[in-house]
Amino acid sequence: MEDELYLENIDEFVTDQNRIVTYKWLSYTLGVHVNQAKQMLYDYVERKRKENSGAQLHVTYLVAGNLIQNGHTCHKVAVVREDKLEAIKSKLTTVTSIHVYSIQKALLKDSGPLYNTDYDIIKTNLHNCSKFSAIRCADAVPRTPAEVAQARTLARAASQTLSDTSTVSTPPLNGHGPTAAKQSSQPPKGIMGMFAAKAASKAQDTNKEPKAKEAPSVSAASSKPSAKANIMNNFFGKAAMSKLKVNSVPEQPKEEKEAVKTSVPATEPESSPNTMVEKPGRKTEPAKIQQKDKKSKMKRMDKSDNEEEREPENQKKKRKRIKQLESDSSDEEGVPASPTLQEEKAPSPPPLVPALKAELEPASAEASTGGKKRKRKRVLKSKMFVDEEEGCMVTEKVYESESCTDSEDDFAKTKPPAAPKQPALPVKKEPKEERKNQKKGAATASRANKQVSIMGFFQKK
């Protein structure tokens, strides 16, 4: 009958599978209350021993009770083997609980296997580890990701006010502190929105807790755009996303990337363009690091980016900025339909530069020496370029591409329109980006990693 089913289960676990069946393991496996599991184990032991006195079953018990020690009463909880049970019971003044802890076939030398059994089963049930426990706590409800994000913003605001009014009244010597805090608080919605979206998707991955009904729907709804947003973030970093978002507003989405971009605005509904631009200012560096890690993907995305941004030139300007900084120099973008547009887009795949500054600095150097570069197409030039930029490393590819292009005049034209469109960026970045524009414009025309040199050679003729 159904009631006896558990006996067969335990029998199977202990005898056939040769497991160590602890009460907790049984409780999770059969989905019963822990006390029931303890009773089931005891029942099984009794019956088995009655049926077959030679049954090879070793049982460990849990004994808890009081003990007078050093003048005070100590509460003692012990896991003991069956043969020590009576000894322990006699030592304790009062026995408050006895129950079966585990059943196994083999005699246990020490308690390590008991711990391992419980550890494994808990690991697989981390999200509902108190489900079969005898105590329920009303407060222990996991927060939804939205609440988590709220709590974080509150904590951040609280810590700021706290730091202002704390006894540590002297302002920190590293001026970083308050300004960073303020900046971070300013676009909390923007950043936090992204974080929240990311946290939502990540929380789902890492936390095995069963989400509340709202949470899955919310997270499912946001997970797709946020997943895409995450991919995009990984490719371009938050700076890129912000810029993409700004750019995507007037654009008509053509590809799924743009769909992703629109989803990014969804996740960052309230970020102001200024803050978004500011953020790229600050986030380009980490973004670039990310970009280096995902060069190939960035190339693909750059392709699509380029294609999207062919028509509207305004967005292209901003796009360029992003692409210069983030995408790799890729020659796979295809033959540009309009050379000017392509040239503008060419800058977007950033050169394969290991250092962040290197990306900017070569660009700046290139921009500064843009005029000269156009005329000179020697590799030697690039080496000089490196020295100017204080040891930043630039790949051959970059230089080759630069030297190959003849159309850098176009970038001179695009520079001025690009400049006013990047007002909020730090000045340092703007010239660099423009230079990158030029560089990339030059690069696009001859964008094949190794073939660039060859084509450049021919073109320069």
Add this chain to the structure above:
Amino acid sequence: MQARAPTVTMATAPPRPPRLPWRRAALTPLPPRGYATSAPRVRAIPCQGLTGGAVWGFQMPGSKLRSIFGGFRCQGVIWRRVQVPGNLRGAFGPAAMFSEVTPPPGHTLLGPPSAEPPTFARAGSNFADRSQPFRLGERSFGRQYAHLYATRLLCMRPRLEQQARLRWGDGVLLRKLCQLQAGERCCVVGTLFKAMRLQPSILQEINEEHNLVPQPPLAKYVDPSDELVLEDELQRIKLTGSIEASRLVTGAVLAVYGHEQEDGKFLVEEHCFAHLPPQLPWQGPSADRFVLLASGLGLGSGSGESLLGTQLLVDAVTGQLGAEGQQSCAALISRVLLAGNLLSQSTQSRDSLHKAKYLTKKTQAASVEAVKMLDEILLQLCSSVPVDVMPGEFDPTNYTLPQQPLHRCMLPLSSVYPTLQLVTNPYQADVDGVRFLGTSGQNISDIFKYSSMDDYLEILEWTLLAGHISPTAPDTLGCYPFYNSDPFILTDCPHVYFCGNAPRFQSKLLTGEDGQRVLLVAVPAFSATQTACLVNLRDLSCQPISFSVFGAEDDSDMEVGQ
């Protein structure tokens, strides 16, 4: 499952069995013909009473009855309605100890499964975090520590002067050092400085002239030649007389009564400390509420012996372990406080500093794995009880006191629960109206090193009397250079004052001069002693709870919880 008559109440209970002589019968299970018996019957369960005699308990059968009585929520419910041998009735009076609350209510877990095991609700608690003084926002280390000492003296001077007047009369002369006149008996308030020969000094270590080998770390740095110097805002003076240099430590603010001698030293006749500050009014709970204090979990140590003990602790608190009586009492634990050293010292390996890069390139810090383990343990705890986690000496947070809370990014699984509170190292909170104040033990162990006091509880009491949590703080214990305040000064007397990572469990109820009642608890390191503390908030009593498992070597003697 057969249906039972739902109207089994006390009034219609079947007649109780006659009073049998007290004998200890074996706990036998019900007949194995299914656990739903046809007729309700009372089973007499013998159990040992507190005084060692046998007490009869009576099991009222059927889950329905339990539901009528609302489950085993309160220890008194079933028992008071059950006839108990008269002369032991007093034994079930107001329960102070956790163990006294857990007489087995009859239903045994050594039997076939019953229908509906009860579930207990965790006792709620009012909680207010009072550790804002210990939370640092933006930190600047560009200051000297002189400000901290100056503000300490400034804040504690009024209290000391008041104590001086209490002790030595209202007319006692309170002088500053610059106003001293030879031979005049007066009282001076100042900060102590102990000049110790053995105190490790970085200047001596790097002094090439002397070619000194760096001093190996000692257990105690006291030496008979230590001298005491009293400093106030402007001057300092050596102290002699009836003041014991070995017991005192640098940084304590005290008032000395005596006179200046001709040789320029101050002859001390008496001295006094700030003593206990006034205590907050008592707003503790009227029912039993427990707070579990544990420290020194020591995860990541590589040795698996304490892991099962830790698991047992977690299971006991979350209500999985034990019989129903024990689980119902575990439900009264309204809070768990982990006082530091969650990670073991062995996770602090500095391989990356000493070993070659190519050996350590791919290795992960030991603390990474340990923190993952900690996260899982905290997840189990947080899903059942509010937990406060204080960092300790070996935990991944800053070194100087006050240690800031562990960052929640390290605990992704458990920080989703609002029941997890990551708090600072000196920690202060109001739990159910009871003021808790305590540290993870660095302050006490530092005083242990630099004074002759050996007992952690004694040192704990001394810091309370000295009115300062860690007087050695900037001198030998890392401390943040505070500017305008010293948050370690005790302004309110707490109700429970604890320190973590003590070598063994100790507790004492201290009574102050103004009627303050403070429970001093030295929480032992769990990794070494497998012992935690349960504090009953109702009457400020404390009981250790220890866990033991069988090991390979143990045959004859069980380890009986240190």
